Amino acid sequence: MKKFFSLLLVCSILLSSFVIVFSNVNTVASASSNKYPEGTIEIYGYGQPQYFLKYYRPWLERNRDIAPKVSIDIVQTEGAADVREKLTMSYVAGAYDDLPDAFYIDPVNLVNLADGGLVQDVTDFVSSLTDKLVDNAANDATINGSIYALPESVRPQMLYYNQKIFNEYNIDPERMNTIEGYIEVGRELKEKSNGKVYLSYIDPGSRTWRYYGRRGLMPQAKAKIWDDNGYPIIDTDPGARLAFEALDTMYSEGLLLKTAIFQPALYDAVNNGEIATFYIGAFWDEFLRKNCTETLGDWRVMPAPVFKSINLRGAPVSQYIAIVDKPNAVYSGLIKKMWYDFTFDIEHKEKWVRSMVRLDAPYANPISVEMLKDEFWEEPSIFYGGQSFRKMEKIALRNGAPNLVVTAQDAEADIIISNELEKYVAGVQTIDEAIKAMGENLRNKIGKVEVIK
Amino acid sequence: MRLINTLRKHKVPYLFILPFFILFSIFQLYPIVWTVWVSLTKWNGIKQPVFIGLNNYNLLLNDYMFTDAFFNTVVYWVTGVIFIIILSLGIASLLNYNNLKGKGFFKVVTFLPNVSAAIAIGIIFSMLFDKNIGIINEVISLFGINKIGWLTTVKYSKIPVIILNIWRNTPWFTLIILSGLLNIPEEYYEAARIDGANKIQQFFKITLPNLTDILFFCFIILTVNSWKIFNESYILKGPSTSNMSLFQYMYQSGFTAFKMGYASAIGVVLIIILAIVSVVQFILMRKNSEI
Numbered sequence: 034m035k036k037f038f039s040l041l042l043v044c045s046i047l048l049s050s051f052v053i054v055f056s057n058v059n060t061v062a063s064a065s066s067n068k069y070p071e072g073t074i075e076i077y078g079y080g081q082p083q084y085f086l087k088y089y090r091p092w093l094e095r096n097r098d099i100a101p102k103v104s105i106d107i108v109q110t111e112g113a114a115d116v117r118e119k120l121t122m123s124y125v126a127g128a129y130d131d132l133p134d135a136f137y138i139d140p141v142n143l144v145n146l147a148d149g150g151l152v153q154d155v156t157d158f159v160s161s162l163t164d165k166l167v168d169n170a171a172n173d174a175t176i177n178g179s180i181y182a183l184p185e186s187v188r189p190q191m192l193y194y195n196q197k198i199f200n201e202y203n204i205d206p207e208r209m210n211t212i213e214g215y216i217e218v219g220r221e222l223k224e225k226s227n228g229k230v231y232l233s234y235i236d237p238g239s240r241t242w243r244y245y246g247r248r249g250l251m252p253q254a255k256a257k258i259w260d261d262n263g264y265p266i267i268d269t270d271p272g273a274r275l276a277f278e279a280l281d282t283m284y285s286e287g288l289l290l291k292t293a294i295f296q297p298a299l300y301d302a303v304n305n306g307e308i309a310t311f312y313i314g315a316f317w318d319e320f321l322r323k324n325c326t327e328t329l330g331d332w333r334v335m336p337a338p339v340f341k342s343i344n345l346r347g348a349p350v351s352q353y354i355a356i357v358d359k360p361n362a363v364y365s366g367l368i369k370k371m372w373y374d375f376t377f378d379i380e381h382k383e384k385w386v387r388s389m390v391r392l393d394a395p396y397a398n399p400i401s402v403e404m405l406k407d408e409f410w411e412e413p414s415i416f417y418g419g420q421s422f423r424k425m426e427k428i429a430l431r432n433g434a435p436n437l438v439v440t441a442q443d444a445e446a447d448i449i450i451s452n453e454l455e456k457y458v459a460g461v462q463t464i465d466e467a468i469k470a471m472g473e474n475l476r477n478k479i480g481k482v483e484v485i486k
Numbered sequence: 487m488r489l490i491n492t493l494r495k496h497k498v499p500y501l502f503i504l505p506f507f508i509l510f511s512i513f514q515l516y517p518i519v520w521t522v523w524v525s526l527t528k529w530n531g532i533k534q535p536v537f538i539g540l541n542n543y544n545l546l547l548n549d550y551m552f553t554d555a556f557f558n559t560v561v562y563w564v565t566g567v568i569f570i571i572i573l574s575l576g577i578a579s580l581l582n583y584n585n586l587k588g589k590g591f592f593k594v595v596t597f598l599p600n601v602s603a604a605i606a607i608g609i610i611f612s613m614l615f616d617k618n619i620g621i622i623n624e625v626i627s628l629f630g631i632n633k634i635g636w637l638t639t640v641k642y643s644k645i646p647v648i649i650l651n652i653w654r655n656t657p658w659f660t661l662i663i664l665s666g667l668l669n670i671p672e673e674y675y676e677a678a679r680i681d682g683a684n685k686i687q688q689f690f691k692i693t694l695p696n697l698t699d700i701l702f703f704c705f706i707i708l709t710v711n712s713w714k715i716f717n718e719s720y721i722l723k724g725p726s727t728s729n730m731s732l733f734q735y736m737y738q739s740g741f742t743a744f745k746m747g748y749a750s751a752i753g754v755v756l757i758i759i760l761a762i763v764s765v766v767q768f769i770l771m772r773k774n775s776e777i
Contacts, residue, residue, distance in 0.1 A: 118741040121531040145744060149532025237638035237725055291617075298618040316598055441530070445743035452551065452726040459640050459725035477548065 069353035071102035074364050076354070077116045082107045084394045088385040092371055095381075100367055113139040117146060120357070124151055134364045135356045138182060140173035140436070141443045143353060144485060148183040148441060152355040153362070156180040158369055167376070170400045173351045173436060176485055182353035183372045186397035188315035189429035190249055190337040190347020196418065197331040198230060198309045206335065209310070211324065212250075212279055215338045219288035221311055228287070233310050234299055237287040237458050241280075242451035244294070244313050250276035250297070252348035252434040254340055258446060258475070259438060263482040267450065268472025275340060279458075290378035291458065300324040312337065314350050315426050319395035322416050330418040336429040345434035352397075377401050383409050398426045406478070440482040449474045518757065525750035531740075535747065542751035552752065554727035555735035558644060558719070562731060563712035565648045566655065571704055573652065574659035579693070581660070582667045593664075600657040607654065608721025612637065615646045643724025647731075648698070650718045655711065659704050667693070667699035702771045709763050714754060732756060 066112040070465055078085065089105050110116050116136050123131040133345050138146065146152050159180045167187055174182040192209060196286040199206050219232030235241055250256075256272030259265060267273045283289050292298045302308050304327040311317055321332065324480060337347030354372060356365050375382065382399060387411075389396040411424040440446075450471050457467040493500060526544055527535035548553050580586065581593055599607070613634040614620050623633040636642050672754030674692045683691065694701075719731040727735070732752065 077667070114742045117744065121741075121744070125531060145530055145532065149530070151532060237635075238723060296616070297613070298616050301619060445745060448738065448743055455726040456640065456728075459638060459728070461640050461725070474550075478545065 040137070042169045066101060069100045069103050069367050070363055072104075072363070074103060074105040074135070074368065075133040076105070076107045077110050077119065077133045078107050078135060079110045079112045079116065080316075081395050082109060082137060084389060084392075084396070087388060088375060088381070089371060092374060092381070094369070099370075103364070103367065108133065113137075113142045117142040120151055121144065121149075124149075129359045129361075132357050132359045134362065135354050135368050137185065138353055140351065140353075140439045141447065143174060143182055144439055144441050144443070146178060146355065147155050147176050147179075151358055152181045153358045153365060154179050154383075155182060155183060155356065155369070159183060165402055167400050167402060167405070167430065169349065169433075170351065173439065174353045174355075182355035183369070184400055185352045185354050185372075185375075187349045187351050187400050187430065188397055189349050189426065189433055190253075190313070191315050191317075191429050192335050192337055192389060192425070193311040193313070193317060193321065193334055194335070195306070195309050195328065195331050196333045197328075198306060202226065202230070206333070209335070209338050211341050212253075212338045213341055215312070216279070216282055216286075216288070216308075219283060220286065221307075223286075223288060229307060231290040231302075231308050232283060232288040233290070233312060234294065234302070234308055235280075235284055235291050235458060236294045237291055238293060238455060239447075239451040240294050241458060242447065245280055246276070246450070246454065247437055247447065248314060248350055249312060249346065250279055250338075250341075250438055253337065253343065253345050254279075255343055255345070255434070256437070258443075258450070259440060259482055259484060263440070263484045265472055265475035265479070267475065268468050274468065275343075277464050277468055279340075284458070285464075295320065303327060315397070315429070316350070316395070318422060319393075323393045329416055332417055333420050334417060334422060334425045334429075335390065342433070345356075346430065346432045347432060348434040348436045377404065379404050379407060383407070398423055438484060440484055442479050444481045445479060446475060446482075449478060496682050521750045521757075524747055525754045527747040527750075529746040530744045532747045538747070542748045545748065546751050546755070548710070551727045551730075551735060552732075555730045555732045558729055559713055559715065559732040561644055562648065562651060562715050563709060563720075566651055566712045566715075567705060567708050568706060569648075569652045570656050570659055571701065573656045574663050574704070575697075575701075576657065577660045578663040579689070580666055596660055597657045602654070604654070604717040605721065608650065608717060611646055611650050612722055613707055619728050637722060637724050640725055640728040643722075643729040645720045646722045646728050647715075647724075650722060651712075651715060654718070655708070659708070662704060663697065663700060666697045670696045698774060702767070702774070706764065706767050709767065710760060713760055713763075 038397040042141040074089075076082070076085075086105065086107055089107075093105060094104055095102055099405050110119065116138060120132065120136065123129070143152070156179045163171060166184065170184040170187050171180050171182075174184060192215070194206050194209065196206070202222060204218055204221055204225075206218075209218050215232070222230045222232055236244070251273065254272040256267075256276050257270045258267045259272070290299075290302055292302065299308075303321070303325045306328075311321075318334075321328075325332075339345055354368075356362070356368055376399065382404065386396050388394075398410060404410070405427060409423075410427065411421045413419045416422070453462070453467040453470045453474070456462050457464055462470070490504070524535065526537060526539060528538045529535035557559055577596060581589060581596065586592065614622050617623060617633055617635040617638055620636070622636070634642055636646050670693065674696070678688050678692055702752060714733050715731045716733045716737065718728050718736075719734050722729065726732075730738075733756065736749050736752040736756065739745050739752060
């Protein structure tokens, strides 16, 4: 019996040793292999995010050594607020498995998600690369000194104009270098065309505030929604008044066709030569190319006009990709690698852009300073009659206005401000009444906000 | 003790209904209680809620957006109840006509709007009502009427929502009323005809009285649905809050502005409104039954 137990003890010791050694071997092997586990990277996007797959999927194929069985999927959402809603609901419900690995987002909604701890801090990763990126690329993702998203694009406000119309009515487009000149051109177009040709459009919904306000005239006018202490001053700020009065002048004088953007009616008006210009972000390129093919070769672009007294061009609009801070976020490193190559890999970026051009699909100029030096980014554009849209997009970023300060309550503020602007566009109130109501409602419904430096 | 004795005596039926009440408590009662609690907080959905008492309700009472949404919803409710029930009753009566040829075909066609995807129909309606290229404006232009900015003016923006709501919901209630019509004994009409009653008299003396319960049911369902109207006003959005429904405003407050506490307060108000309306309806229904 003693021999039996002795033998059993020896066997146990040997077995335990074997298990320990085997486990250590596996652990060492796992650590040294550095391969990402099998699965699917899920990213939430909006606009036309599916075209990113044409870059990311080939990238995964090229990197099977580190991601042998990883695939990627991009889920289309309605917009940034919808992304935030989905994330918030999954987070509140504790359904972490339902959270995506990353998502595209705008600064307004990023602030809250970062404040709530839903996104990873990527300061260490991005800050070491800022000297390789275009100016202010990570600005709007920087909150209290920390960077919470990877910059994907930095696109300026621009002025698109139909050269054919300007030739027809013998108007020099260079006069639109200033907003005051832009308005004068609109008046002349209206007069010479007997009211047929509008300077531009105005959307009856929330996109007027988005494109003419927050992203457009407001930053260029150095306008403020909040003072430095967080109190609403939009109704007393001289910059805000300058911006709104410019819009009012164009609209009240009948220079803007009232029609919803991104709708067939607008595209029909463009194709029929009824709209001469678009004061809007560079993203409009993809919509113009895709929906207004009858005007191929007619359009040109130039930097956004400036207010004479301020002399600032359009504020850049940045889009970011943020990594979700969730338990077991195994693909964080892989997403960073993908982003890094998307940003800095010249060969494959150009290849992707060429495929986008063939598909009339969206793409943006790179944010890499080095990549932008390549002559590829100055190639002529067929849709713009041989003018290089890419080159103009690069030029339009110069002397750009700083964006409006973003606070945690800006999503609600946008609703309040837009509501007043919509009533103004609907003819229910004057611009003065709208501005006054904006201030009152911001104070009543929000009060003081925390201004994030 | 009396309750315990009752439970012991009738334990079987109580056990049978127990699962429902368990599910009700988990999926309805608890969420309602939780909503009431959240309505007393300031919460963006991510960070910890902060108790603020009745501030959300005070804010709500002074919020023109809430007021606009409330009255818009009242309009949708009233117009929905009136037009849907009248149209449903009329269409059901026609479908129930004995000499109608191809009755099956017409029933199917009548029901099609109800099974169409709300989003798709909304997009089509937004094109129909477009000021510049919409076919509705093209038609009225033929009669010398100026084009109307249906979705771009405060004055008219509720009309497309009302029409879409009526168009989508009439088929369902037509089906319900038709089932009621089919249950009215033909002998009633025969007796009436023998007594010399014409079609109109038959309708008001026989059809309507026999459909009272069905119509009350439709009224209740329509009321609840009207106060929950969302898709139609969301897709056919007009300027500002000109055609925004209360449910839509609650959604916007919660998932666009991310003011969960405020959105919950709106939700609580909706619950109260529906509760009051339902109680009134049941009281009226009971009185009508007693008569």
